[in-house]
Structures are given as structure tokens and as C-alpha cells.
Amino acid sequence: MQQRCAHRTSQAARPLLLPLLPHKPAALARSRHLTCRIQAAAAAVSYSDMNGSSSASWQANKAHEVAPLPAPPKSGQSLADVLPYLLKLALSEKQLKWRLGAAFACMLASKAAGLSGPLFLKAAVDTLSAGGAAVLLPAVQCVLCFGLCGVVQHLTKELTYPTFTPISQAVARRVAYQTFSHVLELDITFHMNRRTGRLSRILERGTRSIQMLYRAVLFTFAPTFIELVFVVGLLASRFSPMVALLVGGTFVLYVAWTIAMTQAAVEVRKQVNQLDNLTTSKAVDALLNAETVALFNNRQLEVNQYDHYLRGYQAAAIQTERLSALLNAGQSVILSAGLTCVMVAAVIGGQGAEAMAAAKATGSSMMASAASAMMGGGSGAAAAGAAGAAAAGAAGAAAAAPASFAGALASPGDLVLLQGLLLQLWGPLQFLGWFYREIRQSLVDMEEFFDILKTKNSLPDGTTPLPDVPPSLADKLAAATAAVSNGHNGSSAAAAAAAAAISGSAVSSTDKQSLVEAALLLDQQQHPQHQRLQQQQHHNLGSADPEYGFYSAAADPTLSISGLGLEVELDDVVFGYHPERQVLKGVSFKVKPGESVAVVGPSGSGKSTILKLATRLYDAGSGIVKVNGVDVRDLQTASLRSSVAVVPQDTVLFNDTILQNIRYGKPNASDEEVIAASRMAHLHEAVLRMPDGYSTMVGERGLKLSGGEKQRVAIARAFLRAPRLLICDEATSALDTATEASILGSLNELARGRTSIFVAHRLSTVAGCDRILVLSEGRLVEQGSHAQLIASGGVYKDMWMRQAAEGSSSNNVAEASSDEEADGEPLEPLPAALARGRKE
């Protein structure tokens, strides 16, 4: 039985997929051609991967395991606000402990080596100053140690950040991943009100800032502070408390100046950011609309507008530069003045000459002297030019010192030591200023970033999964199942019951539906394979037919009427995009499962808005929108949307290949499925005519495709998706009438057994729908079948007659309608009538 069922499906699918089978030479050649195209497409897939356009993630359409972000701080204005957040971010990284420990060990080793170097150098200088042949070896030893310290200092310094980088990169990826996911999850109103370029700049600056803060705080501020404490201590013990006090004072003054100036620059930075956002969004806007710009010959207009923002940006950036120059100048003056004072104090208040003399007298090895110096076991004084005057000045002072200050100085080595230590501080201090400014800027950047993270979806997700059938149908289904199972035994009997029910004129369409459902339930109980296929289609998970890969309900008449359709109901819905303007003013209707409904009416009457409410892009202001009997606000949006396919009014494509763009309807679809869908959408031949076939890149937003081709890509996506609710918003408006007629045929096939809602201006394209809703100024003014509406002679009939009169191709249809009006016979469902009318 199972086999028979599978065979039936495969047989049913055969006509549909026949063109894919290589059973003729021509077909063989074609299939080879197709294979080439697919290979080319595969190449494009890797291209897409490289470009980050996600085919890999398309294959695995499920969330990656990325830890959620902690709640962003209430305010991101100060380090005190942001640091705990950064800490929480880092703490959830697995390797944090050992990496942080290793990075700190490297950093401390680097600092220790950096501070030891001057001590060895001092020892070498003092040794050499003693004179004589015996000092040569110890002096060389000291110099070698000095060199070794330099090597260790730089090697460990270079190891520090790379050791921590995997953590900061992992955090940055997590932040970027979760923020991107958060932004895509936000409601459509958020995206409507944002400018894309601006948003992407904020996200980019935010993630960059997080990395900057780690680097600055962990590897610049903390080590510099430790170093400062150590150096001040060393200076106090070796020279005098005054020297240490002066170094500390210089540092405090330096930091105070940096903070004050940076604070002043914050406002300017905010301005620069704003102008940067505006400039980028202006550029992105113009580039996205390059064709419109060219056609309207508005290049200069765009460039001028861009320049308007650029000029603002330029002015703000110049102000930032001025502030930066002032900051740097002040920092240099403070350091130079401070360090000169330190040197003078060291020279004047030099101490420890005796100790050094004693050290020399004992003739102890210079290594011992260096070691004692490192331990702070002696003190000395030296003089040098301010470190800001650079090493040359210091060296000159060192040379002059023994003569000029022989009485006050302990040794020339002390002078070298002092200068070495001060230079050791000088470098990080310079960076400290730069990093502080960066931190301030990062905090400004992160404020906007946190604002986005804190933005809540104004349409919070519901918790109820989409039920399989609406409650009313479920009841009828149960009754019908019982009836059918009492009367018959076995799936063929169930199918017979369904067939009888369908053909029975006395049975209402909903009851027919119920009986078919009942029959199918019985069938499923006995055909697990059948059930699996149906589930696959339900959840859009995979291909049902191993032979062809592509599954279509249209290929299997039993499945296509399997009641997969959703029930959509609007109950007294009032809605406006802005509170002061209502677009829908109390609209109520119900679309039954499996029913095809058209929404027609003048432009701006709210047709597309209804579709947006049904797919929960917006929530109704008042009234309820229900799908399968559940308020959409309670439904899990994912379960709703995974059951819906929308062919939108304006198809915007991803800048990727045609293959990938179609595959977007079902990310895990095989190439064969994609191509089968493309055939159903009458796109295949057009694609084959393109030089790169399915691997043709469609350009930004699909600009390289014609309007009709874009629409057919969207239709192919819908075929691939095989949805329970098909929504077509002017789906064929960009197509020529012949293509439109054949696509409508395919769409009708697709719509069988599913619920479908069509919005159309050309009434002839939807006259075959089960029901037509006529909307006018946000109100439902008429509804019924085409025949009923024509017969009632209302708004719809006026629209129909007007359209019939307008187009020569519609004349036949108009005649048909008057004939039908005259004799009361129902019209032949379109597009069959449409196609016939056009032929005639």
C-alpha cells in the first residue's frame, strides 16, 4: 500500500517534471546544458559564500548556537556603565580564564622586562665608569641582559593581545550575530523608519567599539597604571619622594587635561557621528537608486545633497582635529614640563651616592648591583633633559652630569636609569591619551548601539503554535471521520467517500473539505509514507519525490485538496499606520481553508494592508485578525510565516544568483527543486537564455532582471515553498498577457487545496476566485463570487464594465459578463476564460 502511494505520487508528479527527465537526445543535451548551469550556479554559490550572502546558512536554516547577550546597560555614557557589561560578555566565553591569565602574564612579563632594562643599563654604565680591564666582562654581561630584556619585553608584548584576541573576536562575533538577528526580528515599523546606511554604520561602530574597549581597558589602562605605581615606587626608593611625587603629579595633571579636553570633544563627536550616518545613508540611498538617478538626470542633485552632508561632516571633523591638536599640545607641555621638573629634582636632591660608591668599592659584580637596583636596594640621582626633549637631550645631560653635578649625583648610571624609567612611562602615557579619546568615542558610539539593542519589538511574539486546522473544521472533521470510518473500511473507500462528497451537489464546500480531510486522515493512518509527504509539505522541510526532488501539491491531486489551507479571519478590524489616519475602518470577513479569495478595489483602499495584517507585519488597532481560529497576536510568528508564501507587489531580490534567489522560498531545496519551481513559474526558459543561466547575478535589489522576471522569481519562490496560505499582491502585474495567463494557470494549480488571497487591479485575473471582496476607502463594500457581484450590479460590476471597455483584449470578457448576466450562468473560471478570450 505504501509503495502504491509513493508510486501514485511519483506518477502524478511525472507530467509536471517531464521536461527534467533526460529521455530524449534533445532532452539529454538540454540536461547536460542544465548540469553546466547548475555547476556554474554552484560556483556562484561559493562566490556567494565568499561574499557572505549566506548560501551556507541557507543550507542550515536553523539558529546557530550563539549565547544570548546580557541586557544592555541602562546608560552607556560612562565606563562604569559599560565595563560590567563587557565583563559579562567576556565571562561567558569558554576559554576566558586561561586566555586572560596568559595575556596578563605576557603583559606583566613585558612590563617587568621593560623596567629591568634601564636597571641593567645603569649597572653597565656604572661599571664602565669605574674603569679598568676587570669591569669589561660584567659590563658586557649587563649589556647582554639589557638586550635580553628588550627582546623579552617586545616578544611578550606582541604575544599579549593575540592571546586575548580569540576572546574579543568571539565576543565581537556574538555581539554582531545577536544584534543583527535582533534588528531583523524588529517589527517592520522600525525598519520603515530607519535609514539603512545609518543603521549599518551604527552596528559597525558598536561592534568595533567593544573590541576597542577591551584593548584599551585590559591592555592599556590597567598595565599603565600598574607600571606607574611601580615606577613611582622605584623612583621614591632610589631617588627621593619628591621625584616620585613629581612623576605622580605630572601623571595626574596629564590625565586631568586629557579628560577635560576629551569631554569637550564628546559633543563634537556626537555631531560627527550624526553627520557620518547621514552622509552614509545619503550615499547608500543614491547608489541603490542609481538607475532612477540616471534616468532623471539627477546626478548633480544627488552629489550636491551628498556634499551638503559632507560639508557638515568636514566642519565637525575639523573641529575634532582642532580639539585633538589642543589636547596633544597640552599633553606634550605637561609631560615635558613635568619630566623636566622631575629631572631637576633628581639632580638637585640626588641621593644614594654613598650607596653607589659603596657598591663600587665592594667590587661586587655588576649583576649583583643590577639585581640590587631592581629590588630598590639603593638609591641614586641623575639628571637628564626632559624625556620630551628625547633621548638626545637625555644622553647629552648624561654626559654632562658627572662633571656638573658630581657632588649631587650618585652615578652616571642613575641618570641613565631615571631617563630609562621615564621613557618607559612616556610611551604608554601617549597611548593612554589616544586610548582615552578612543574610549570616549567608543562610549558615544555604543550609546546608539545600545539604543538599538534596547529597542523592543512592538509586535511581541505569541506562544501558540499554528494549529493544523481551525476549531470549527476540527469538529466537522471529527464527525466526518467517524462517518466515513463507519461506512467504509480502508483508504480507497475513504477516497471514494471523499470523491462522493466532492461530487455531491448538496454538500457545502466547507463540508466537502471536511470530508476530504476525514478521508485523508484515514488514508494517512494506513499510509505512513503519505503522511510523511504531507508533513514534509506542511513544514516545508524537504523534497517528497526522491526521483524528481521537487514536490508540488499540484502534482498530486489527492494531496492538493488535502485541506492544507489556513483559515484567515478579520473581525471588525480597524487599522491605520498613523493614529490620525485610519486605513481600514471596521473590516470583517473570513477566508475558509482551501478557499481562493480576491481583494479588489481602488488604489489606496487598503488591499495590501489587509495582507500585511494577515501575515502580522502589523497589528490591528482594534478588532481581531485570526488564523486557524487563533488571534495572530498569540501565534508564534515563525509558525505562521513558515506556512505562508507571499508574492509581493514589488519584488526586491538579493544581490545574488537567480538560483539562490529562488531558493530563498525554501532554503534547503535542491537545485532540481529550484529548477522545477522555476519551470512552474515560466521562468526557466528565460533563465536559460541568460549567458550565465541560473548563476546569473541579479544585481542590487534585482535591478538586472526585468520586472516580469523578478515577479516570476517571486512566483517560483512561492511554488518552492508550497505554502498553506498563498498571498499574491498584484503578482502578475508586470507580465505580458500570454505569460500572465499561463502563470495564472500554474498559480491556480498551486492554490488548489490551499488558501489563497489575491490582490489585483485587473479583475479578469481574479474573476475565477471563489469569492471576491470589494474594498473601498477602507471598508468592505461588497463580497461574493464574480457572477454574484455582476448580478448584484454594484461597485464591482461598474469596475468590471469599465475595465472591459478599456482594453480591447477584455472585450470578449465583457461580452461574456453581459451574456452571463442575461442568462444567469456562472462564468467560466479564469484564467481559462482569460486565455480563451485572448485567443479569440
Ligand SMILES: Nc1ncnc2c1ncn2[C@@H]1O[C@H](COP(=O)(O)OP(=O)(O)OP(=O)(O)O)[C@@H](O)[C@H]1O
Ligand atoms: N508603511 C506605511 N506607512 C504609512 N502609510 C502607509 C504605509 N503603507 C501604506 N500606507 C498607506 O495606506 C493606504 C493603503 O495602502 P495599501 O497599500 O493597503 O493600498 P492598496 O489598496 O493596496 O493600494 P494599491 O492598489 O495602490 O497597491 C495608502 O494610502 C498608503 O499610502
